[in-house]
Amino acid sequence: MTEFNNFFKSAFSVDNVIFGFDEGDLKVLLINRGAEPYKGMWALPGDLVYPNEDLDSAAGRVLEELTGLRDVYLEQVNAFGAVNRHPLGRVITVAYYSLIKISNYVVTPASFAQQAKWHSLGEVNTLAFDHNEILNACYQRLKQRVRTRPVGFELLPPKFTLTELQHLYEAILETGLDKRNFRKKILSMNLLVDLDETQEGVAHRPAKLYQFAQERYEKLVREGFSFELKESKRKPSSPLPA
Amino acid sequence: MTEFNNFFKSAFSVDNVIFGFDEGDLKVLLINRGAEPYKGMWALPGDLVYPNEDLDSAAGRVLEELTGLRDVYLEQVNAFGAVNRHPLGRVITVAYYSLIKISNYVVTPASFAQQAKWHSLGEVNTLAFDHNEILNACYQRLKQRVRTRPVGFELLPPKFTLTELQHLYEAILETGLDKRNFRKKILSMNLLVDLDETQEGVAHRPAKLYQFAQERYEKLVREGFSFELKESKRKPSSPLPA
DNA sequence: TGGGGTTCATGTAAATAACACGCAAAGTCC
DNA sequence: GGACTTTGCGTGTTATTTACATGAACCCCA
Structure with missing residues (x-):
């Protein structure tokens, strides 16, 4: 079992691509990171998953902390686990996206952010971590979903x-x-x-x-x-x- | 950073739903677990991810250990992370499925298995862990893929x-x-x-x-x-x- | 109060894709 | 060489998808 325990040195997080729609284009809610690593850069809202928390709950929590919204469309997309994706240790992340009615609420930056702001999808620049890749995967998934489910x-x-x-x-x-x-x-x-x-x-x-x-x-x-x-x-x- | 390190007490694994086709029906390769937990039960082949290993590589490794095959169709499906899904600690798993030509090779049970055997999809009973759920998710994904990609x-x-x-x-x-x-x-x-x-x-x-x-x-x-x-x-x- | 600007609402004909369906041909077996 | 089995094709019918243009409703302003 000692050997087994050697594996328990990693963590996992969830990242949430929050989509909204306004003024005719599709937007994502990004946060400006308030802490290292990548302090000051734009990133997807996300957090480490608590020890006694399910993945879906964690994704829902991240969303709620940021927007106050519950009972929102939320779908898991993929896990990202490149070895060096996180500079502080081995952290894999599970990507979710959610769809919200953008006019419904006021964004209140969570503890982990200095600022939260909607960005048009076309205007997103380089993000922290591998978040561009994650964003892209989630967007592709949404695109596909829209053709087979009325999630729009x-x-x-x-x-x-x-x-x-x-x-x-x-x-x-x-x-x-x-x-x-x-x-x-x-x-x-x-x-x-x-x-x-x-x-x-x-x-x-x-x-x-x-x-x-x-x-x-x-x-x-x-x-x-x-x-x-x-x-x-x-x-x-x-x-x-x- | 102390607080941060509290999170690094979890592990993650990959599980691989290996599909094959023979005698007119769709089969999955299952292993009979050689070790606790769930010793003696049928399960999906899987393993903990090594500290310096990407998720995709881990899934490929599991497949290769069992079948000797490389360069095989492999697709990530989802992460499963219910809090108590693994009796020995917090382990989330990332599910993959792969498609192989069943006649191409001989199954050689890997170290973690006593036995590996093809099961018709319809004849799969209760599996270890949450593997029934995982199997089902992968099968649904395959079903969907088949309609939009020539993966068959x-x-x-x-x-x-x-x-x-x-x-x-x-x-x-x-x-x-x-x-x-x-x-x-x-x-x-x-x-x-x-x-x-x-x-x-x-x-x-x-x-x-x-x-x-x-x-x-x-x-x-x-x-x-x-x-x-x-x-x-x-x-x-x-x-x-x- | 009426004319200009703007967006809304709607129907049809032509082309394409999907469907249901039956029969002759190519082999093996005895 | 006759019975049997599975292959390999083509066509008429129906449903779906596409392309496309005009009058109607409302606001604003002169």
Whole structure:
């Protein structure tokens, strides 16, 4: 057993890629590290896992400490365990991503951060540790999920317009979609409830508001669906912000 | 840093779900544990990760010790870290699955096993640790992969018939497929090379042999494809072995 | 109060992909 | 050489996906 105990010299952490959606693009919540190593650099929020804590709980805790949110969509993606990924010892990390409604709350930097801030996915620079790699893996996973589960909705406010929903898909999939085909497809899934309300205060014809049908939503999350739409030939999504 | 070091009391392992395909059904390679805990029970092959070893390397090592094979399809699935999943301490495990050509080699039980043996997926009973859960997660992942990457081929011998290929898909997807549609679809992918050879010694019309086109294969592994065929109405796969 | 600006909402025809289906040919076995 | 088994193809039918344009609703401002 002595030999066995030699192995118990490592630790593990969770890192959480927190996605939000705002102003038409996809964002990640990053923290500015308040402690060494990598002090002052941007990083994914994460923490060592407590001895009596499950991985999922740890990921949920990190999220809650930072945002105050519970009961949020949270999915484990992968473990990262390169030998030297952490300068202070052998630490493997388990990556999670979560989807939150960005408008729902105020970010309160946790103890381990000086600052927490949303970054557009396209504007993320070099992060601490191997966090760029982790971020990328989580983003790829999200991209894939969006095509087979209706998880996109987790990112939207309770009431939304079809155009907002389309912009969300376009941002995640990095593509442009045909409006009519998008609507036809999404409406045919019986996933949306027409609220008989419209936007107010917009300087143009107001759009109808929808919410998603909870039961149907859960069914589709469980069973999966297939959302495949070809990139629109006519209106490729602009690579530049307006 | 003292506090930090309190965390370094845990270990991590890899467990490897090794899939093979033979006699028309999907198999997993299990070991009979030669040491406590769970001595004598069937389990997934796995091992603690050495202090200077990457996760992927560890998974590859486990596989090689058991089968002698290198350069095999290997994919990480998930980490499992329930607090009490290991009776001797906090050990989280990272699950991998690999796909091998079952006929290629002889199983040689590694040091940690008394015995290694192929089990049909349907005949797996209670395993050590949380290995049933892990096995299931890996199987689900494989099922999903098969629909978007041509990984199925990793399980077949270098030369195979279309019928064998179809049986493989049916076994993994647990479904029955229409022969003609299956052929049409798979041939239209330009993935197969007709070897101009036929089976020998079979008591019926011999089938043509194919191999898969390496380049095209790699391209499709990278880019993905979509293999969706509806379950055949006429010949649902029999739930019972012949 | 009406004209300009902007976004919303919608339907159809053409092309493509998926589906169900049956029969002749190529071998082995006896 | 006749019976048996499995292979290997092609086609009509149906469902899905694609491309595409115009009038309607609302705000703002002159």
